[in-house]
Amino acid sequence: xxxxxxxxxxxxxxxxxWTDDLERxxxxxxxxxxxxxxxxGGTIEPVACRELPSIAEARxxxxxxxxxxxxxxxxxxxxSPGRRRRGWATCKARCCG
Numbered sequence: 001x002x003x004x005x006x007x008x009x010x011x012x013x014x015x016x017x018w019t020d021d022l023e024r025x026x027x028x029x030x031x032x033x034x035x036x037x038x039x040x041g042g043t044i045e046p047v048a049c050r051e052l053p054s055i056a057e058a059r060x061x062x063x064x065x066x067x068x069x070x071x072x073x074x075x076x077x078x079x080s081p082g083r084r085r086r087g088w089a090t091c092k093a094r095c096c097g
Contacts, residue, residue, distance in 0.1 A: 002058035009040020
């Protein structure tokens with residue numbers, strides 16, 4: 001099982017990533033262990049996540065989301081229900097609940 005997630009920093013910038021342990025990864029971001037999210041300043045909040053059956057699928061989705069010009073569109077895509085968007089309800093409880 002793998003998770004794709006989106007974080008938003010106090011500056012309003014977004015971070016897209018994937019992990020197999022969401023709680024651990026968000027804690028790492030909040031501690032400043034990641035050079036990218038360290039620049040976001042202040043608090044970092046999870047905005048969306050989706051559970052996927054494999055790491056390969058998670059990486060593929062992460063790359064597709066990063067290619068979107070508008071991060072809010074990527075958040076919408078990750079949260080939208082649908083045939084290819086399963087796993088949002090369980091992830092929402094983990095990261096955004």
